[in-house]
Amino acid sequence: MxxxxxxxxxRPGLRARAAPFRAPRLFRFGSGFPLGSSSPHARRLLRPGLARLGPAPRPSLSPCARVAQPAAGADRLAGRIKETRGVCASSTFGSDWVGEVEMAAEAAALPGCGCKGIRSCLRCEQARGPVDLCPKLQxxxxxxxxxxxxxxxxxxxxxxxxxxxxxxxxxxxxxxxxxxxxxxxxxxxxxxxxxxxxxxxxxxxxxxxxxxxxxxxxxxxxxxxxxxxxxxxxxxxxxxxxxxxxxxxxxxxxxxxxxxxxxxxxxxxxxxxxxxxxxxxxxxxxxxxxxxxxxxxxxxxxxxxxxxxxxxxxxxxxxxxxxxxxxxxxxxxxxxxxxxxxxxxxxxxxxxxxxxxxxxxxxxxxxxxxxxxxxxxxxxxxxxxxxxxxxxxxxxxxxxxxxxxxxxxxxxxxxxx
Missing domain, CATH: 2.60.120.590 (Alpha-ketoglutarate-dependent dioxygenase AlkB-like)
Structure with a gap:
C-alpha cells in the first residue's frame, strides 16, 4: 500500500506545485566532468557569456539524487570547490553560485535517496537548506x-x-x-x-x-x-x-x-x-x-x-x-x-x-x-x-x-x- x-x-492527488529548484548551469552538464578550473569543460562553462543563459529549469530528479550521480563523488566535488571558488567569485556567477556548489557537495556526501519529482525526504530537504522545494501537505x-x-x-x-x-x-x-x-x-x-x-x-x-x-x-x-x-x-x-x-x-x-x-x-x-x-x-x-x-x-x-x-x-x-x-x-x-x-x-x-x-x-x-x-x-x-x-x-x-x-x-x- x-x-x-x-x-x-x-496516482498522487493534485496539490499546489512547489517553487522551482534553480540549479546552476554547471550542474546541468554533469556527465563526468569535474567542477574545477583545471577542467577544460569547466573553463568553457565559466566564460562570462554563460551567465546570460540564466538559471536552468528544475531537474526531474531531486537535488540529492542529481548531485550524487556516479559522475563525481562527494570527495572529488568538494575538492574541486576550492579550485573553483576563485574563478566563480570573480565571474558573473557571483557568491550565490558558490553557495549552491557547496550545498551540492554536502548533498553528495549524504547517502543517496530515491526521491523523484515532487517527492522529498529529510536528506533532500537538508541538502537544499532553506529552499522549500516540496512544502508539507496541508x-x-x-x-x-x-x-x-x-x-x-x-x-x-x-x-x-x-x-x-x-x-x-x-x-x-x-x-x-x-x-x-x-x-x-x-x-x-x-x-x-x-x-x-x-x-x-x-x-x-x-x-x-x-x-x-x-x-x-x-x-x-x-x-x-x-x-x-x-x-x-x-x-x-x-x-x-x-x-x-x-x-x-x-x-x-x-x-x-x-x-x-x-x-x-x-x-x-x-x-x-x-x-x-x-x-x-x-x-x-x-x-x-x-x-x-x-x-x-x-x-x-x-x-x-x-x-x-x-x-x-x-x-x-x-x-x-x-x-x-x-x-x-x-x-x-x-x-x-x-x-x-x-x-x-x-x-x-x-x-x-x-x-x-x-x-x-x-x-x-x-x-x-x-x-x-x-x-x-x-x-x-x-x-x-x-x-x-x-x-x-x-x-x-x-x-x-x-x-x-x-x-x-x-x-x-x-x-x-
Whole structure:
C-alpha cells in the first residue's frame, strides 16, 4: 500500500506545485566532468557569456539524487570547490553560485535517496537548506478516527464535529496477525537482504515484475517469485473471510524511519495491474494510515447515538460497498444530520504493531491512502501484497500473462529485484 509501496504505480492527488529548484548551469552538464578550473569543460562553462543563459529549469530528479550521480563523488566535488571558488567569485556567477556548489557537495556526501519529482525526504530537504522545494501537505479540516467494531468513522474530540460519524466500509483489520517471534524472524530475513532507496525517505525490497505503469508494460524475465517465508503468511491470510481466494503476485517490503523523514503522500494504487484488495502487514511499530478523498460531494453525517451497529457485507461475493442502511431510521430526525465535503475530511486508521490490514471497495477505489511523516515515531516495516486485476484473471484480456505471473509468484523462490 505504497503507503502500500513504491511499486504500486501510485496516482498522487493534485496539490499546489512547489517553487522551482534553480540549479546552476554547471550542474546541468554533469556527465563526468569535474567542477574545477583545471577542467577544460569547466573553463568553457565559466566564460562570462554563460551567465546570460540564466538559471536552468528544475531537474526531474531531486537535488540529492542529481548531485550524487556516479559522475563525481562527494570527495572529488568538494575538492574541486576550492579550485573553483576563485574563478566563480570573480565571474558573473557571483557568491550565490558558490553557495549552491557547496550545498551540492554536502548533498553528495549524504547517502543517496530515491526521491523523484515532487517527492522529498529529510536528506533532500537538508541538502537544499532553506529552499522549500516540496512544502508539507496541508492537512484536512475535519479529523475522524476509524472504529473497527462499528465500521464507523467518528469525529475526533479536537474538531467541532464531536459526536458525529458516518459509515466507512472497505476496511478489514486483524490484530496480532503474527506473533513476536515471527516478527523478529521476518525482519531478520529482510535485513539479511539489500534494502534499496525508495521515494519519500523509505527503503524497499520488491518481489514482483518490473512494471511501467504509464506505458502499461511489464517484464517477467527478472521476476523470480515471492520469498519462501511468505508461504505460511499466505496460508494464514486465506483463513480471513475477506481473503479466501487471495492470490498475491507481488510483495513489496518498505522500511520507514523517522530520521529519514519517511512517509508517503495520499495516493491510489494502480488498478490496471493490481486487483481489488490491498493487503499489508505492519511490523516493528504502530502507525496511522490516513484516508482522504478529493471529491467536492457531501458526506451525510449522523450523531453517533443515532447510528446503529453496522455489518459489512462480504467484499467478494456480495456488494462490497454495502453497509446497513440507516437513512430511513433517521429521516425524522433532521437535527441529527449534517453534511460536510469529502474534501474537508481525513480519516485515521490505527494500525497496531504486527497487525494485518486489507483495503477494498470504497477504501480502495474512492479514498486515497497515505502515511504522514509525523506518524512514523520509530522504525516501521510493512509487507504489502497485491493481487492481479480482472484484466489478468480468468477470461481477462491478458489471462495468459496473468497465469505466468502467478506461477512464478507462487513458486516462493523469489529474491528481491
Amino acid at each position: 505504497d503507503e502500500f509501496g513504491s511499486s504500486s504505480g501510485e 492537512r484536512r479540516k475535519y479529523h475522524f478516527t476509524y472504529h473497527l467494531e462499528s465500521g464507523l468513522a467518528v469525529a475526533d474530540y479536537s474538531t467541532c464535529l464531536t459526536g458525529w460519524a458516518f459509515p466507512f466500509p472497505g476496511v478489514f483489520l486483524a490484530e496480532k496477525f503474527v506473533n513476536e517471534e515471527e516478527e523478529a524472524e521476518m525482519v531478520n530475513l529482510m535485513d539479511d537482504n539489500e534494502w534499496k532507496p525508495s521515494q519519500s525517505g523509505r527503503r524497499k525490497q520488491d518481489y514482483g515484475p518490473k512494471v511501467n505503469f504509464k506505458k502499461r508494460k511489464l517484464k517477467v524475465g527478472c521476476f523470480s517469485g515471492l520469498p519462501c517465508n511468505s508461504l505460511s503468511l499466505m496460508d494464514r491470510m486465506t483463513q480471513c473471510s475477506v481473503l479466501k481466494d487471495f492470490l498475491p503476485v507481488e510483495q513489496c517490503n518498505l522500511d520507514y524511519r523517522p530520521e529519514h523523514g519517511s512517509g508517503i503522500d495520499p495516493h491510489f494504487d494502480d488498478w490496471w495491474l493490481w486487483g481489488k484488495r490491498l493487503v499489508s502487514i505492519n511490523l516493528l511499530s504502530e502507525t496511522k494510515l490516513s484516508m482522504t478523498c478529493d471529491s467536492e460531494d457531501l458526506i451525510q453525517l449522523h450523531l453517533t447515538e443515532m447510528v446503529p451497529n453496522t455489518q459489512q457485507c462480504d467484499p467478494i461475493n456480495g456488494n462490497s460497498e454495502s453497509i446497513s442502511d440507516f437513512h430511513g431510521d433517521t429521516s425524522d430526525h433532521c437535527k441529527g444530520q449534517r453534511s460536510v465535503s469529502y474534501n474537508d475530511v481525513e480519516i485515521a486508521i490505527h494500525m497496531p504493531r504486527r497487525s494485518l490490514i486489507v483495503l477494498y471497495g470504497n477504501a480502495r477505489y474512492k479514498w486515497k491512502h497515505g502515511i504522514y511523516r509525523q506518524d512514523i515515531q520509530s522504525r516501521r516495516i510493512c509487507c504489502t501484497f497485491r493481487e492481479l486485476s480482472e484484466e489478468f484473471g480468468e477470461g481477462g484480456k491478458q489471462e495468459a500473462l496473468g497465469k505466468v505471473l502467478l506461477d512464478i509468484a507462487l513458486s516462493f523462490k523469489g529474491v528481491p529485484g
